[in-house]
Amino acid sequence: MRVILESKVRAKPNLPIEAEAIIPRNFLKGTDLLVYEGNKERTLSELFWIFVEGTAVSPENIEVILKGDTSRIKRVGEYMDTGSIVIEGDIGMHCGNFMSGGTIEIRGNADSWLGREMRGGTILCRGNASHYCATGYRGEKKGMQGGKVEVFGSTGDFCAEYLAGGTVHIHGSAGDFPGVEMRGGELIIEGDATRPCGNMKSGSCVILGTVHDMLPTFEKTRQRVLPEWKITADVYKGDVANRGKGTLCVRS
Amino acid sequence: MIIHDVICPFCGCLCDDLELECEGGKIIKVQNGCALAESTFMTDTRLPAPIRRTESGWEEISYNEAIKETAEILQGADRPLLYGWSSTHGEAQSVGVHIAELIGAVIDNTSTVCHGPSILAIQEVGHPGCTLGQVKNRADVIIYWGCNPIEAHPRHMSRYTTYATGFFVPDAQRERTVIVVDTRRTDTAGIADEFVQIEHGGDYAVLSALRAIVRGKASVIPAKVAGVSKEQLIRIAEICKTAKFGAIFFGLGLTMSRGKYKNIRNAIELTDELNRHTKFVISPLRGHGNVYGSNEVFTWMTGYPFAVDFARGIAFYNPGETTAVDILRRGECDAALIVASDPGANFPRAAAAHLAKIPTVVIDPHVNATTALARIHIPCTAAGIDAAGTAYRMDGVPIRLKKVIDRGYPDDAEILKKIYDRLNGGKGP
Ligand code: SF4
Numbered sequence: 001m002r003v004i005l006e007s008k009v010r011a012k013p014n015l016p017i018e019a020e021a022i023i024p025r026n027f028l029k030g031t032d033l034l035v036y037e038g039n040k041e042r043t044l045s046e047l048f049w050i051f052v053e054g055t056a057v058s059p060e061n062i063e064v065i066l067k068g069d070t071s072r073i074k075r076v077g078e079y080m081d082t083g084s085i086v087i088e089g090d091i092g093m094h095c096g097n098f099m100s101g102g103t104i105e106i107r108g109n110a111d112s113w114l115g116r117e118m119r120g121g122t123i124l125c126r127g128n129a130s131h132y133c134a135t136g137y138r139g140e141k142k143g144m145q146g147g148k149v150e151v152f153g154s155t156g157d158f159c160a161e162y163l164a165g166g167t168v169h170i171h172g173s174a175g176d177f178p179g180v181e182m183r184g185g186e187l188i189i190e191g192d193a194t195r196p197c198g199n200m201k202s203g204s205c206v207i208l209g210t211v212h213d214m215l216p217t218f219e220k221t222r223q224r225v226l227p228e229w230k231i232t233a234d235v236y237k238g239d240v241a242n243r244g245k246g247t248l249c250v251r252s
Numbered sequence: 253m254i255i256h257d258v259i260c261p262f263c264g265c266l267c268d269d270l271e272l273e274c275e276g277g278k279i280i281k282v283q284n285g286c287a288l289a290e291s292t293f294m295t296d297t298r299l300p301a302p303i304r305r306t307e308s309g310w311e312e313i314s315y316n317e318a319i320k321e322t323a324e325i326l327q328g329a330d331r332p333l334l335y336g337w338s339s340t341h342g343e344a345q346s347v348g349v350h351i352a353e354l355i356g357a358v359i360d361n362t363s364t365v366c367h368g369p370s371i372l373a374i375q376e377v378g379h380p381g382c383t384l385g386q387v388k389n390r391a392d393v394i395i396y397w398g399c400n401p402i403e404a405h406p407r408h409m410s411r412y413t414t415y416a417t418g419f420f421v422p423d424a425q426r427e428r429t430v431i432v433v434d435t436r437r438t439d440t441a442g443i444a445d446e447f448v449q450i451e452h453g454g455d456y457a458v459l460s461a462l463r464a465i466v467r468g469k470a471s472v473i474p475a476k477v478a479g480v481s482k483e484q485l486i487r488i489a490e491i492c493k494t495a496k497f498g499a500i501f502f503g504l505g506l507t508m509s510r511g512k513y514k515n516i517r518n519a520i521e522l523t524d525e526l527n528r529h530t531k532f533v534i535s536p537l538r539g540h541g542n543v544y545g546s547n548e549v550f551t552w553m554t555g556y557p558f559a560v561d562f563a564r565g566i567a568f569y570n571p572g573e574t575t576a577v578d579i580l581r582r583g584e585c586d587a588a589l590i591v592a593s594d595p596g597a598n599f600p601r602a603a604a605a606h607l608a609k610i611p612t613v614v615i616d617p618h619v620n621a622t623t624a625l626a627r628i629h630i631p632c633t634a635a636g637i638d639a640a641g642t643a644y645r646m647d648g649v650p651i652r653l654k655k656v657i658d659r660g661y662p663d664d665a666e667i668l669k670k671i672y673d674r675l676n677g678g679k680g681p
Contacts (some may be wrong), residue, residue, distance in 0.1 A: 014583040015330055018564065037328030038586075039356030039563040093573055112572060131572065138570060139375035177514060183378075198456065198514060199521075216477045217460040217469075240472050241463035243523070 001056035006047040007068035010037075016092065017047060020075040024062035024083025024102065027052075047108070059083050060102070066091070078103050080121065093130075096123050099147065112156070118166065120147040128153035131175070134168045135161040144168065144185065148168045160187045163203060179205045182246060197212040199239050200246035206233070207250050218248055257665035259653050260289040261339070261636030264646030265405050266551040277657050279637075285410065286406035292637075297618045298661065299631040314678040318613075318630045319667060321673035325611045325627075327604040329587035331563065332357040335364075336593030336616075337578045339634075339652055340541035341641020344665040345542075345549040348591060351672050352555075352562050358585070361546035362539075362593050368571055369507040370536040371547065371557050373516035380523050382499075382533045383647045384411075389530075393495035396521065397430045397457065398505020399537050402439040402555070408537065412472065413499070429491055433458070434505055445622030448488065453510035454478020465489040466525045493529040502535040507536070538646035540593075541636065545644035547550075567628040580606040591664060592635075596622030615664050633662040639663045 005022070021033040021044070031042045033054065044050060056062050062083040066076065071090040078097040087095075100119040110125035115134045118120035133155040136143030139147030143162030161177070163185040170178075174189030174208035182200040189196070192209035197218075208229055225232050226249065233249040258270040270289060273281035293362050301316035303310040313321075335355050337345045345361075354358035363371060375387045387394075394413045401408040401567045408413055414430055421427045433446035433455075441447045441574035448478050450458055454477070459537060461477045464470070466489050475482050492498055519534060526532040538544050547557035555561045560577070572578060576595070580603035587610055594605050597620060610627040616622070617634040633639035636653035638661060645654050 012330060012586060016584055036564055038584075039332075040330055082650070093301065113570075138372060177511065180514060195511070199459070200519070210315070215460055216457055216473050217464045219472045236353065240467070240469045241518070242461040 001027070001051040001062050002065065003031065003062065004051040004053070004065045005016070006051075007048055007066070007070055007073075008046075010047070012038075013069065014072065015156070016030065017073045020078035020097075022064060022073075022076045022085070023078070023080040024085065024247065025059040025081065027051070028056065028059055031163075033230055049084070065213050071108075071132050072235050074111075077102075080104070082157050090127070096121075098121070109153070110151075114151075115144060115147070115149045117142075118144045118147045118149065120166075122147060123149045125149075128172070129155045129159075131156035131158055132161060133159045133170075134163065134166075135159070142183070143181075154191060159189075160185075163187060173209060179203070179248075181248045197239065197246060199242055199244070201244050202246050204247040205249070207248070209251070211250050214250075215239065216222060223252055224249065255654070255656050258434060258652055258656055259378075259636055259643070260285050260292065261286050261653055262292040262406050263541060263545060265408055265411065266541060266643060266645040266651050267407050267411065272656055274657055277659065279657060284600075288406060296659075298659070299619060302325070302630040305627050313628075315630070315667070318628055319670045320674065321628060322613045323464055323671050325587050325613060326351070326357070326589060326671070328471055329355070329585075330356075330567075331441045331585045332575060332587045332589070333579055333585040334359040334589045334591070335595060336591040337361065337542035337546040337549075338362040338593055340592035341542060341635040341639065341643055342549045343641045344635075344663070344668055345546050345593065347668040347672060349550060349553045349560075350644050351589075351668065351675065352560065353567075354672065354675055356565065357372060358559070358561045358563065358574055358576070358579060359554075360559045360579075360599075361550065361573070362543050363547060364571070364575045364577055364599055365508075366539050366543065367507055367536045368558060369513035370502075370516045372437070372571060373520055374512035375496065376513075376517055377520050377524070378440050380520065380527065380533055381535045381647065383649055384548050384645070387499045387533070388416045388454040388499075389414045390420050390497040391418070391495075391499040392421055392427055393429045393491075393498040394500070395433065395500040396440055396444075396638055397433040397500060397502040398435075398507075398509065399499050399501060399503025400434070400440045400505075401437040401503075401537065401538050402443075402503070404503065404539065405432070405537055409440075409443075409497050413501075413553040420659075425656075429492065429495075431488060434445075435509075436663065446484075446488065446491070448480055448484060451479040454480075455506055455509060455515045456511045456518055458513065461485055462489055462492075462506060463518070463522050463525050466493065466522070466529070492532065494529050496531070498526065498530065500532070501537050502534070502661070503537045504539075527574060527662060535647060542643035543657060544646055544648060545642065545650075548648070548650075570580050577603045580604070586610050589615070590615075590622050591615045591627070591668070594620040594622050596620065601680060613666055617661070630667060631661060632667055633659070641665070 001016040009161035015038040019035040060082045066087045081101040084103040093111040096115040101121045106125045110129040112130040134149040142164040145165040157172045157175035159178040160168045172186040177198040182203040184203045194212040236248040271283040432441045433448040523534040556565040559574040561568045561574040612626040613628045614626045640655040
């Protein structure tokens with residue numbers, strides 16, 4: 001089954017919409033869902049043109065497609081566990097929060113907190129992702145714990161903060177402090193990064209581009225060939241500011 | 253008439269030993285206070301009555317009219333923003349939170365542009381702090397990091413640190429070692445025993461290096477970190493480890509420079525590490541008189557210290573998303589109520605500009621840069637001058653502000669209560 005949601009033109013286009021109701025499972029019972037626009041509750045049909053094609057008996061066969069201006073829509077795919085969501089343009093904050101299964105594909109850019117506290121499933125972002133991509137919530141001890149986030153563009157600052165499990169793969173560059181407070185999982189940045197892995201405790205990070213302002217508290221241990229990336233990398237242990245046992249590989 | 257033990261409401265020190273001389277409803281002399289205190293008590297640029305913007309300029313309106321129109325603006329909004337709160341008392345702040353909850357608004361205070369990052373860091377790793385009295389009586393090593401108290405908190409050093417005689421530090425000037433860390437040589441740096449000059453944005457690296465050295469991992473550290481020599485870092489670490497009691501104070505140089513809350517977190521973790529050797533504490537030098545109080549009031553009412561979003565009826569907090577600057581910059585809010593602060597002067601231009609595009613109401617004793625962006629300005633009492641109320645000092649100690657004169661203005665808490673009543677169909681909070 002395919003559910004196509006095309007955003008309607010709004011009187012106040014800058015108002016954020018909170019739409020955690022948009023997950024494939026919810027469309028099994030119909031399209032009668034509630035979302036918030038600013039401080040007002042709205043029905044899905046007030047904000048979207050809704051088209052449904054075919055039928056489905058189980059949620060994994062449901063595909064939700066978002067079209068139009070979706071850049072202010074937050075929390076799409078929150079707690080999603082199966083099925084798929086395709087966003088044709090940009091998406092607002094907190095897309096794929098707490099996701100545990102299924103796939104989200106964003107053809108445009110993603111705003112901050114993409115895949116926050118994710119546990120499983122896959123997020124593909126064809127454009128750029130803003131700050132706090134694949135991280136946790138304020139003050140929480142664990143960020144993303146499982147699954148995969150792949151960003152084909154670049155990310156903003158604090159990408160993969162508190163990463164605890166799963167894989168984050170950035171094809172472009174990451175901003176300041178990628179992998180800060182990392183305690184598990186794997187972070188791959190094909191482009192450049194600034195001050196990577198500050199205060200990391202565990203986990204591993206590979207950076208293929210240039211590292212700016214490398215922190216003074218990483219201990220260079222050896223060189224290693226990384227066959228999957230066809231490079232030789234300097235291997236650092238850290239962060240020695242704490243008792244960190246993380247691994248940071250930077251192209252030699 | 254001379255009034256003793258007056259509290260200065262200007263900065264987070266909330267000095268409680270001022271003497272004011274009043275005559276005929278006017279303050280004519282301020283004693284014991286610093287220059288900032290003097291201008292706080294002596295200058296008064298209050299409007300005689302509320303004003304409203306019209307096509308041709310400003311017109312005076314009655315308080316009732318101003319309150320009615322403010323309530324209408326807030327009632328009709330889909331994403332109202334209530335911002336400010338740091339220069340008024342807790343009584344007004346609490347009514348503000350009630351209004352936010354009632355109408356589904358975002359309420360934020362000035363921590364957003366000062367010590368919000370400190371709060372984020374404290375939420376991650378806790379706050380090893382103490383009251384200023386402890387520092388005064390015990391601390392023999394003082395570190396000022398990214399702050400310039402001589403200019404911003406003029407009496408901090410004389411009341412609590414460098415020049416203050418303490419119970420266990422009777423000869424303060426000789427017994428206290430003062431370390432100043434900054435990117436430029438400030439006035440405060442001039443009186444330091446040890447001045448550490450860091451390259452711009454290098455605080456995080458220097459803090460990490462110090463942590464590693466205190467942990468006995470000096471061998472990893474390169475010869476220079478962000479412009480600071482390894483020898484100096486080792487010397488500083490040694491001074492800290494051998495202190496009897498150390499206190500770190502930090503300001504906007506650390507919270508608002510590159511890395512923001514990660515800098516503070518690193519400083520807290522350095523403090524943590526030092527506590528394996530001796531007693532060490534860390535505290536933010538809070539700016540506005542009662543900004544700490546706004547954090548306290550917001551927290552006991554909503555669970556969160558700033559940037560609280562009630563859009564969905566429950567409190568949600570996420571700085572970067574629900575902070576006033578970000579909401580304005582994204583052009584989200586469609587009405588704003590600004591109380592006891594001046595975002596027109598302190599916010600980034602793009603954020604402040606949005607205030608002029610939406611109906612903005614200012615409740616503040618004084619005309620300020622935000623008035624120029626507003627639709628209505630309602631003058632009120634100034635907490636600590638012509639209104640009494642509770643404020644919190646920078647170390648979390650609540651202090652009762654005094655009413656020293658009466659100038660005939662209504663209290664901002666009263667104005668806010670009337671707005672609440674209108675929004676709630678006549679029923680008070
Ligand atoms: S240090 Fe601050 S509180 Fe004390 S008198 Fe000066 S301005 Fe007022």
